Amino acid sequence: MMTASDIMSTDVVTVTPDTALIDLAKKFVETRFSNLPVLDEAGKLIGVISETDLIEQQRPLHIPTVMTLFDWVFAFGNEKRFQEEVDRVTAAVVGELYQKDPVVCTPDTSVRDIAGLMSQHKVHLLPVVDGGTMVGVVARLDVIRVMED
Secondary structure: OHHHHHHOOOOOOOOOOOOOOOHHHHHHHHHOOOOOEOOOOOOEEEEEEEEHHHHHHHHOOOEEEEEOOOOOOOOOOOOOHHHHHHHHHHOHHHHOOOOOOOOOEEEOHHHHHHHHHHHHHHHOEEEEEOOOOEOOOOOOOOOOHHOOO
């Protein structure tokens, strides 16, 4: 049975929370990767950022509907959600956009289980973690390549 250690990439391109979004965009273009692990200052995996996260950042801001009645202003919508949208469109660094608590696997996770995790969580990249340290990544294309054999 093939496992993550058999198909993972160990030469991994990563970013940090302080990486500017313009630099992230350049990395996506240069590497042709669509997802990158996010590591903290100590090199610990803290999340994943994708091209979709970057594209979503450019999505127009939805302004909540308001109504005035007798000098009172009523807002329709969730204030917290609106603040999250404002934070999204004003983001300048990876730390303001990345997906925290990434779905991960271990080196001995079977390819079948990796496919299940990717499908269930709708992710395209699984960091491979061994003893709390990221040792590689498995991308969807890695799983698809196994199907050829």
